[in-house]
Amino acid sequence: MHLGYSIDRRLRISGIFVICGLLIEALCLMWARPIAFVVLVVIGGALIGIGVLFFLYSLVSGAAHVADDSDAAQHKR
Amino acid sequence: MPTIAIVILVVFSAVLAGVIVVRPATTVSRAGKILAFCVLFFLPLFCLAAGMQNEMTRSESTAFCLSCHIMEPYGKSLHIDDPNYLAGAHFQNHRVPADEACYTCHTDYAMFGPVKAKLGGLRHLYVYYLGTPPTPENIKLYKPFNNEVCLHCHLGARSFEEGVVHNADPATLPAIKAGTLSCISSGCHETVHNVGHWAKDVKFWSAKD
Numbered sequence: 001m002h003l004g005y006s007i008d009r010r011l012r013i014s015g016i017f018v019i020c021g022l023l024i025e026a027l028c029l030m031w032a033r034p035i036a037f038v039v040l041v042v043i044g045g046a047l048i049g050i051g052v053l054f055f056l057y058s059l060v061s062g063a064a065h066v067a068d069d070s071d072a073a074q075h076k077r
Numbered sequence: 078m079p080t081i082a083i084v085i086l087v088v089f090s091a092v093l094a095g096v097i098v099v100r101p102a103t104t105v106s107r108a109g110k111i112l113a114f115c116v117l118f119f120l121p122l123f124c125l126a127a128g129m130q131n132e133m134t135r136s137e138s139t140a141f142c143l144s145c146h147i148m149e150p151y152g153k154s155l156h157i158d159d160p161n162y163l164a165g166a167h168f169q170n171h172r173v174p175a176d177e178a179c180y181t182c183h184t185d186y187a188m189f190g191p192v193k194a195k196l197g198g199l200r201h202l203y204v205y206y207l208g209t210p211p212t213p214e215n216i217k218l219y220k221p222f223n224n225e226v227c228l229h230c231h232l233g234a235r236s237f238e239e240g241v242v243h244n245a246d247p248a249t250l251p252a253i254k255a256g257t258l259s260c261i262s263s264g265c266h267e268t269v270h271n272v273g274h275w276a277k278d279v280k281f282w283s284a285k286d
Contacts, residue, residue: 007101007104008101008102009101011097011098011101011104011113011117012097012098012101014117015094015095015097015098015101015116015117016098018090018091018094018116018117018121019091019094019095019098021121021125022087022088022090022091022094022121022124023091025087025124025125025128026084026087026088026091028128028132029080029083029084029087029128029131029132030080030084032135032140032141032144033144034136034141034144034145034198034201034202034205035202035206036132037132037133037135037136038199038202040128040129040132041129041132044125044128045125045129048121048122048124048125051117051121052117052118052121052122055113055117055118056118
């Protein structure tokens with residue numbers, strides 16, 4: 001139960017970062033000014049990057065927890 | 078890819094990511110896991126790459142360069158109705174692509190020329206927003222204009238190779254090609270933009286639609 005909650009929460013955080021990054025990207029694409037490129041790369045890119053990395057981290061940490069749980073179950077047997 | 082298509086894809090990706098945020102339980106099923114991978118990994122990176130590519134292409138446009146107020150007189154100089162103005166003559170006669178006029182003449186055609194031009198653009202942004210930008214007439218090139226940029230198009234052209242002035246002295250043409258005699262600053266083609274030094278009765282040309 002705790003594991004599911006943890007992954008859900010991480011997916012939510014990852015999704016929020018990705019959504020923020022994508023919205024900034026959409027605004028920058030509509031805003032045809034030189035500063036828009038910098039905002040897109042620095043802020044939008046950073047938010048999307050953090051979101052993607054957090055998603056990958058949630059997968060890895062989730063897989064690690066599943067492995068730990070199955071090891072514990074085998075020890076109990 | 079057109080800008081509007083990228084924007085639609087970006088918004089679509091954000092909406093799908095919103096579904097994951099609102100209902101993370103959808104990722105329990107196999108299809109949900111694939112959706113999460115697409116929405117939180119593949120699509121954002123694809124959108125970012127497409128957006129950056131779009132911005133890179135946009136940054137080469139004449140309109141992009143002239144969107145800074147400081148560059149307005151340089152944009153106006155492209156419309157001066159006088160063939161002695163080198164920039165205007167090239168722009169008006171489509172010797173350079175009209176929608177990439179600045180980029181065509183102010184980017185080295187060497188391997189890393191476009192990269193250097195983009196880095197120079199970042200420097201412009203820094204000065205424009207965080208530094209003290211010079212007045213338009215006081216803007217100077219970082220280094221003397223490179224003959225290679227002119228020769229990229231003119232080398233081998235009859236008007237260049239057989240030009241009377243270019244062949245008046247046998248040493249002139251080799252010196253131009255070697256870059257030891259500047260096309261611009263040697264005094265032959267020195268009227269380029271000349272912002273701040275226009276005649277009072279200067280006329281401007283505008284394209285007929």
